[in-house]
Amino acid sequence: MLEEDMDDQWLQTVAMEFNIPITCYLTPFNSDPPHHFINKFRLRWFSPIVEVKLCGHATLAAAHTLFTSGLVDSDIIEFVTLSGILTAKRSSSVPKNGKGQESYYIELNLPNIPIAQFNSSEATMISNALGVDHATVIDIKTTAANDLLVVLPSARHVVDAQPKFETIQNCATRGIIITGIAPPESEFDFYSRFFYPKLGFNEDSVCGSGHCALARHWCNQLGKCDFVAYSASMRGGVVKVHVDEQEQRVLLQGKACTVMEGTLLL
Missing domain, CATH: 3.10.310.10 (Diaminopimelate Epimerase; Chain A, domain 1)
Known part of the structure; x- marks a missing residue:
C-alpha cells in the first residue's frame, strides 16, 4: 500500500482492520517529475497493534509488488526504514512451467541481529x-x-x-x-x-x-x-x-506471488 497523506493513526487503523501479521506501506522517495521510474522508497511495517522496526516477509512482498507493477526500472530497490537502508535484488527471471510466466528469487539485504x-x-x-x-x-x-x-x-x-x-x-x-x-x-x-x-x-x-x-x-x-x-x-x-560476515548483514532469498488486488476506501 502506498503511504501518502495518511498519518500514523490511519496507518495503524488500516493494519488493525486487515488483521494480518504485518501490513506494509510504501512511499516513493522522490516522485517529482520528470522521473517516471523510482527505485527508492520509504517502507514502514505495522502489526495489528504496533509499528515494528523490521519485517522480512512484508519487504519481500513489497519488492515483488514493485517489480511486477512496472514502477521500477532496475533489478535493485532501496528501502529507507527504521532499520536503515535495506535492498531487494531480483534474480534473472526464467519461464515457469512453459507458460511464459516469470519466476525469480528476490534477495533481501537485512541487518544482522546480534x-x-x-x-x-x-x-x-x-x-x-x-x-x-x-x-x-x-x-x-x-x-x-x-x-x-x-x-x-x-x-x-x-x-x-x-x-x-x-x-x-x-x-x-x-x-x-x-x-x-x-x-x-x-x-x-x-x-x-x-x-x-x-x-x-x-x-x-x-x-x-x-x-x-x-x-x-x-x-x-x-x-x-x-x-x-x-x-x-x-x-x-x-x-x-546467507551470512555476510564482513559486512555484518544477512541475505535472505525467497519467492513471492500476487494473490489479491483491490482498492481501499477511507
Missing part, C-alpha cells in the same frame, strides 16, 4: 510457556530485537511444541523463536517457529527478521554461512539464508 546468552534460571518458565519438557531445552539466547531464541534438540521438537500464548504474552521479552537442527535426510539445515502474541498475532508464518538472529546462531553452530531453512508454521515456508 544474540547473547540469556539467564538460564528462567529456563523452566520458558519451557512451560512453550509446552516442551524442560530437559529438551538445549540453550536460550536473547536477541538485540528483545526476543528469546530457544534451541531444541531437533526439528521434531520444534514441530511438536505446544505454545501457551497467554503465558508467552506475559514474558518480559517481545516474543520467542524456537529452533532445532533439521533431519540429516532433509534438504534443510534447521527448522524454526516464531511466537509474537504481543504484536497481535500468535505465530508468524515465515519471519524474516527472526532469521536475521537465527543466521548468527547457526553460523556459529554449523561453521558455515549458507543455509536452507524451514519455517514450520501451519502454512510453512522455505528461506535461503
Whole structure:
C-alpha cells in the first residue's frame, strides 16, 4: 500500500482492520517529475497493534509488488526504514512451467541481529510457556530485537511444541523463536517457529527478521554461512539464508506471488 497523506493513526487503523501479521506501506522517495521510474522508497511495517522496526516477509512482498507493477526500472530497490537502508535484488527471471510466466528469487539485504546468552534460571518458565519438557531445552539466547531464541534438540521438537500464548504474552521479552537442527535426510539445515502474541498475532508464518538472529546462531553452530531453512508454521515456508560476515548483514532469498488486488476506501 502506498503511504501518502495518511498519518500514523490511519496507518495503524488500516493494519488493525486487515488483521494480518504485518501490513506494509510504501512511499516513493522522490516522485517529482520528470522521473517516471523510482527505485527508492520509504517502507514502514505495522502489526495489528504496533509499528515494528523490521519485517522480512512484508519487504519481500513489497519488492515483488514493485517489480511486477512496472514502477521500477532496475533489478535493485532501496528501502529507507527504521532499520536503515535495506535492498531487494531480483534474480534473472526464467519461464515457469512453459507458460511464459516469470519466476525469480528476490534477495533481501537485512541487518544482522546480534544474540547473547540469556539467564538460564528462567529456563523452566520458558519451557512451560512453550509446552516442551524442560530437559529438551538445549540453550536460550536473547536477541538485540528483545526476543528469546530457544534451541531444541531437533526439528521434531520444534514441530511438536505446544505454545501457551497467554503465558508467552506475559514474558518480559517481545516474543520467542524456537529452533532445532533439521533431519540429516532433509534438504534443510534447521527448522524454526516464531511466537509474537504481543504484536497481535500468535505465530508468524515465515519471519524474516527472526532469521536475521537465527543466521548468527547457526553460523556459529554449523561453521558455515549458507543455509536452507524451514519455517514450520501451519502454512510453512522455505528461506535461503546467507551470512555476510564482513559486512555484518544477512541475505535472505525467497519467492513471492500476487494473490489479491483491490482498492481501499477511507
